């Protein structure tokens with residue numbers, strides 16, 4: 001049997017004298033609890049110095065805390081408390097187990113600076129107890145004379161105490177007395193004393209380290225004293241421990257103790273500390289094997305624990321050789337050694353041994369703090385040309401009403417004047433501080449990632465719509481997968497071809513499916529979840545839930561269903577963080593961490609940006625505010641097409657920005673239209689409705705794009721440049737753009753956090769799905785205007801053939817309009833190329849801005865702007881047939897993914913008609929790629945002519 005497990009037969013508990021974030025996250029501590037019968041953890045200032053000062057594990061958290069204006073002391077406390085809480089949670093099942101009385105504890109020591117300060121110790125002890133907020137934490141207090149009253153007081157307060165730095169029997173007696181008196185104080189005050197646990201930490205190896213050289217010196221002098229000294233070398237520590245144990249038995253018996261015991265008190269157990277051997281002449285297990293005895297604890301360093309596991313022998317040895325032990329202590333004075341004096345020295349030295357590393361740790365934290373504050377954020381350069389004056393004028397007006405402070409203060413009248421709108425604004429501004437909140441969740445997420453990998457998962461599929469999956473899409477295409485990360489796919493379409501592709505490309509049984517839905521009611525993610533859950537049920541039966549994770553808001557009905565289906569984990573997000581503002585919450589960070597990204601670092605950069613956008617100072621000094629005002633004013637001046645130019649490596653950033661900006665600003669007939677995916681061109685193909693934003697990297701020359709940008713600037717177009725150092729800076733960009741979007745919305749006087757017109761498409765889709773459920777299929781729609789080469793054209797525009805219909809449709813285009821291609825198709829490279837060719841034709845010939853999106857993804861993104869924004873859109877919707885071998889049935893429902901998608905397309909078309917938008921639906925038949933080529937030919941048959 002593993003000796004660590006065998007030791008339990010002798011009723012001794014082994015605790016670990018070590019803590020570090022890494023072992024909490026990588027599963028090592030959990031493994032030791034589960035397989036090595038580990039029953040507690042002790043920490044001390046030296047241990048934290050090693051953990052925090054001696055590794056870079058905590059650096060991202062330190063910088064984040066520094067950026068939150070925390071002092072060095074606060075940073076230390078935050079880090080230590082977080083680790084202790086995490087460890088407490090790992091021990092909680094043990095602590096709660098009825099047979100584990102006294103165990104499952106994690107100790108946190110008060111500052112070593114308080115070693116001679118009774119009141120300071122009490123105050124900090126209570127503060128730590130409250131901060132950790134776990135019943136299984138023990139507050140460590142030194143057994144100095146000043147510490148004794150603090151011990152009594154903390155016990156009387158009902159706080160578990162680990163009394164540290166005990167070296168002598170006399171002091172041990174006083175420690176036990178303080179404990180008993182504390183319990184008695186509670187009894188007098190009529191308070192319960194059950195489950196208040198305490199240990200008295202007797203330090204051992206240090207006694208021999210101090211006394212052995214003295215004894216060796218005397219031994220070297222020879223004679224009778226020399227012989228006696230020789231016989232005492234290496235014996236004093238063990239003798240002290242054995243005597244202490246006899247004292248313990250006396251103290252915790254007899255009438256005084258029994259009176260407390262009947263009221264539920266548990267004895268203050270002796271804990272052997274400083275049990276790592278320091279003398280190479282001794283066996284490494286000297287302070288472990290010799291001290292095994294009932295109702296004791298031994299806290300051992302990692303190395304000693306591992307040696308004991310390999311070759312330790314568990315036996316009750318604590319009460320062997322008691323006479324010899326007495327003799328050792330009795331005869332020391334004969335050698336002129338006063339043990340009382342020596343242990344007093346050890347106490348002072350012990351305090352020093354904690355103070356020095358603590359001071360070193362504080363110095364290194366201070367340095368890291370200063371460094372963090374000195375670092376700056378990615379700059380933005382605004383070249384606004386003729387619009388500069390209007391933007392400055394607006395900035396002045398906003399400064400006059402103290403906009404910066406009001407923004408952080410959620411003064412909703414800065415946006416809208418109606419009460420309901422103001423209420424919605426106030427309740428959706430949680431994103432402003434979510435990065436700070438998430439810093440505390442990083443260890444939890446990282447531990448989850450380790451768990452997932454340890455369970456053998458090989459792939460992750462994130463499933464959801466809009467804001468719930470946009471950030472993972474950006475991560476996947478903007479970052480290389482992290483070295484330790486898992487490959488990731490994102491499913492955000494009901495297109496059966498795409499669902500099938502994903503299903504066929506992943507190892508199903510070893511794939512973790514994340515169903516991400518803030519509301520928990522969105523039809524698409526629920527369908528994805530049902531579909532893959534059914535697949536996994538076929539493979540794993542009742543264990544299917546192991547492969548599923550939910551990210552949703554507290555209280556959503558999805559929490560109930562995910563719980564019932566046995567989901568592996570449910571991450572509860574924050575109701576005050578809206579979907580498109582959720583990149584830096586669990587929605588973005590859980591997938592990012594699984595993909596192997598450094599989420600701590602990403603948050604730190606976000607927090608740095610948050611500071612740069614702080615609540616003080618003029619708008620012009622605040623990058624997000626300044627950007628937002630510029631975008632809002634430009635839109636009001638007709639420059640309402642925010643055209644994004646990015647290097648290939650950032651191509652999907654456009655999807656995220658599209659959703660954020662279009663869904664936030666596109667309402668009440670106003671809005672900023674983000675244009676993503678249009679390759680940069682020469683100035684003459686653009687109308688005067690553009691503002692160009694370049695987001696790239698300092699080190700990527702990206703010559704073609706940047707040269708074009710210069711030409712656009714020279715031609716009088718407003719331009720904005722943001723040059724990042726590396727992809728992790730996206731953490732900061734998320735925040736910058738969220739602020740800018742909220743501020744632009746204030747300039748436009750709209751509520752950025754609602755999406756009133758998205759519902760129109762949903763409602764129309766729902767009615768169509770009702771028909772499907774009642775009649776088995778979608779209602780037959782209108783007849784096409786023309787059908788040519790298997791492609792059918794539906795529109796109000798007239799024409800005898802495809803070319804004429806298409807040309808007449810585009811003849812409705814006015815300057816300042818935009819084209820939107822809506823592809824309810826299975827995404828492919830070939831389709832992307834044809835869609836781009838179509839956009840390019842329209843842009844070149846009509847100088848229109850062009851956008852394109854796959855359906856139903858864009859319904860949760862630009863769909864809001866299409867219906868709620870200005871009536872400037874020409875909408876071309878592409879649909880296709882779903883061959884029986886491609887379409888997929890939805891388990892437990894009477895319809896397939898294909899029918900659902902068709903209903904979404906038809907529903908949105910209906911909504912666009914209801915808003916009197918100009919539409920052309922083109923049904924491409926079975927072969928979408930071929931069908932789209934036919935459309936291109938029709939388009940190219942003659943030059944397009946719009947209205948003047």
Ligand SMILES: O=C(CO)[C@@H](O)[C@H](O)[C@H](O)[C@H](O)COP(=O)(O)O
Nearest residue numbers: 017042043044164201273274275276
């Ligand atoms: O918590 C405790 C005792 O309660 C321990 O962490 C205790 O501080 C350590 O065992 C000692 O500081 C280690 O001492 P040493 O091995 O460096 O002599």
Ligand SMILES: O=C[C@H](O)COP(=O)(O)O
Nearest residue numbers: 466467517518519522579
């Ligand atoms: O942008 C959000 C999408 O509409 C999805 O919403 P959800 O996260 O509530 O499912």
